[in-house]
Amino acid sequence: MSTQYIAKRFGRALFTVFAVISLSFGLTRLMPGGPVDALRAQLIKQNADMSMSEINQRLATYTNVQPDEPLYVQYFQYLGSVLQGDFGRSIWRDVPVMAVLGDALPWTILIMTLALLLMFGIGVSLGAVLAYREGTTFDLSGSVVSLVLSSTPYYVAAILFVYILGYQLSWFPTGGRYGTAVEPGFTLAFVTSVLYHAALPVLSLAITGFGGWALTMRGNSISILGKDYLRVARLRGLSERRIAFRYVGWNAILPMYTGLMISVGMAFGGSVILEQIFSYPGVGYYMFRAIGNRDYPMMMGAFLLITLAVVIGILIADLTYTKLDPRIESGGSDEI
Template identity: 45%
Template sequence: MKDGLLRYYAKRTAQALFTAWATLTITFAIIRFMPGGPMDFLLAKLMMGSMGPGQSFSSPTNPEAVEAFREIAQLYVDIDPTQPIYVQYFDWFGDVLQGNLGRSIFYGEPVMEVMAPVIPWTVFIVSLAVVMSFLQQIIFGGLMANYEGSSLDTRATTLFIWIQSIPYFVWAILLLFVFAFQYGVFPISGKVNPSATVGLNWAYVSGILNHAALPVISLAIASLGGGVLAMRANSIQVLGSDYVKNARLRGLETSRISVRYIARNALLPMYTNFLLSISYVFGGSLILETIFQYRGMGWVMYRALQARDFPLMMGGFILFTFATVTAIYVADITYPLIDPRIEEGESSESF
């Protein structure tokens, strides 16, 4: 492995680790210092309650109140407020690295136990939406580039600009109204068929696909417009390159030129966008799952927001952020596998 490629991997790894560390540090600062944040919220709940007859914690300096606050803070956010701040930070940081994100106030369970059952459902719809959108971007973008300047290209460009300008939640509401409320083609809410037996049977699997259809289509449409226009621009640039012109002069078949020369090189910049779109779709799942009442990570985060369940909100924020950092990191370290210029020590920053 060449020195340039080693430096590339080292740089990308360092960037990912720094981003993850910065995210955790900012989260700790929000928990510990933000006015009205988790610590103030827990303290307010403690001061408003009582531990028995005549034992109301009306003063935060009351030794019993201090001890009770220490216990409740350790229980819900894994922070001991009586320790020096650097000790609090390193203890909390170590707990997070071990998967301990605190305890949900609303559910009364560890955050990871609340999130673990719903993570696969969000990953499922996100994966389907990203793959569906990416395939459509390649097909439509390539066709538009092939007919550059025609009425088809002009109309399609206008259409996809219009699609890109509409937020995903508007698409979700429109699809829900038309295909669920008006025509009843898809269910209004939920993620499985309650009458089906859980397992690898058609009734259960078809119910999952049926409930996921509208959320997936909403996410796919929302990320379609920009990707199609980017693929069109990449393809037009490749079509005008010298090696494509030389291939045509050599009399190579059109199909071979389209696949081996045009599509392969036009897809290189799209690869990074493909993985980055995962983070965009993950972020949109909070509102989307709430609209469709699809009980995934976004739906749990919305319930946590309603209940002012700060530990669960912070835990969900960490998981969403780490999913984004991981997607970017995977895009960076796998890019040299499809772009040989990276192996020569060149940077892909221009993409």
């Protein structure tokens, strides 16, 4: 992989982040009743005895811009603060936005990572079995189930789980990151409680997500099973196990790799509704609450964090795909 290729991909990622920051700033500032105007009106209403200079100072604290400066000056002030990791101060919580999001981020990463690993692992395994049993009753029933589940929105499963398994049967908790009686720390009781509280959010994503991966894996595997190089491999006396894993499985999974890395970033966007349903305090939960409380600094900070996750996921896919599949870098077309 050349230095020019890496620089080009990093440049594209930085440009995307820069464009999102610019658009989010411009759209919120230029629309009537934007965050600065709304926050100014809210502060005036709540603090009738404060002077306008004090109001502007409070605005600068919350939004990282001087509201009496020209728009382009405010933009550079906001851009400089964001690049330093300062998204302003939360109106709703009255604490720095990064303090809230920094505390919430590991919990969102936890449930999204577990869900993606489960759905991808189950989907790839099921898809491979369906391909090898193409045309059988198992293939037909498995494909139908996968299609139905992949067409079901994750929030529908989440609502059913929280109502049936949470409220009706009381098998799982319906909120929180861990039990209130458990002391945080690297102990078995704490880890067990964390996984117990994350079970329903993870299952909601995994059950409705593995079907799409299974169908993709099935289609990729079927297309590879008819290749001539597999016949040559059998003539060479290679075992079916090695052919299945080394030739069929690897070549079928490779096209799915980019989609998996993009899903890592996109999962953060899906966390907004999921974490609200389960009252799970992650990035999505605080973004949803910020919308209801008109907390613009929190909303913009969470939005930029989700955007950054998507960009990083795509960047990692770009930089690592050629390592997994040398044909991309060499321009070859022979299967491995």
